[in-house]
Amino acid sequence: PTRGEGIGEPPSPLVGEGRGPRPQAVGRVRGNADGLTKRQQLPATTVTRSRTLRQGAGEPERRLWRALREALPEAKFRRQAPFGPYHADFCSHGCRLIVEVDGDDHAAKIKQDAARTRFLNAEGYTVIRFANADVMTNLDGVVASIGTRIAHKQKGRP
Numbered sequence: 001p002t003r004g005e006g007i008g009e010p011p012s013p014l015v016g017e018g019r020g021p022r023p024q025a026v027g028r029v030r031g032n033a034d035g036l037t038k039r040q041q042l043p044a045t046t047v048t049r050s051r052t053l054r055q056g057a058g059e060p061e062r063r064l065w066r067a068l069r070e071a072l073p074e075a076k077f078r079r080q081a082p083f084g085p086y087h088a089d090f091c092s093h094g095c096r097l098i099v100e101v102d103g104d105d106h107a108a109k110i111k112q113d114a115a116r117t118r119f120l121n122a123e124g125y126t127v128i129r130f131a132n133a134d135v136m137t138n139l140d141g142v143v144a145s146i147g148t149r150i151a152h153k154q155k156g157r158p
Contacts, residue, residue: 075092081093081098085119096125100128102131104132
């Protein structure tokens with residue numbers, strides 16, 4: 001016998017071959033028919049892009065991130081969460097809420113922002129937007145506004 005095989009045992013299957021049919025999943029199954037989740041269906045470069053966006057965050061995003069983690073830790077916000085072709089600045093999956101911090105250039109991107117919001121709404125998320133200036137001059141008010149939105153949306157609540 002070769003290494004790893006006992007006497008009387010069949011050889012290990014080759015890569016891609018199984019030892020028979022996969023057992024049927026019982027109950028709630030994640031993913032599509034092939035068992036892939038939405039994240040697994042994203043292009044391979046998505047994780048790299050998310051990491052780059054997090055590292056290159058501007059001062060308003062960094063300030064809001066610190067404030068959200070301190071004031072609303074139960075919401076479990078994530079930064080630069082991928083959604084199809086987009087990345088949400090801040091996303092609470094449990095609350096189904098996305099917070100976008102818009103710079104001055106968003107005034108010229110009204111149609112693109114509207115398409116992005118429609119896509120994210122179709123995914124089941126509510127999108128709220130704040131201007132950089134609001135975050136920089138009224139951070140407490142921005143966090144309070146977000147807190148009001150998530151108060152009734154937390155997972156497990158009606």
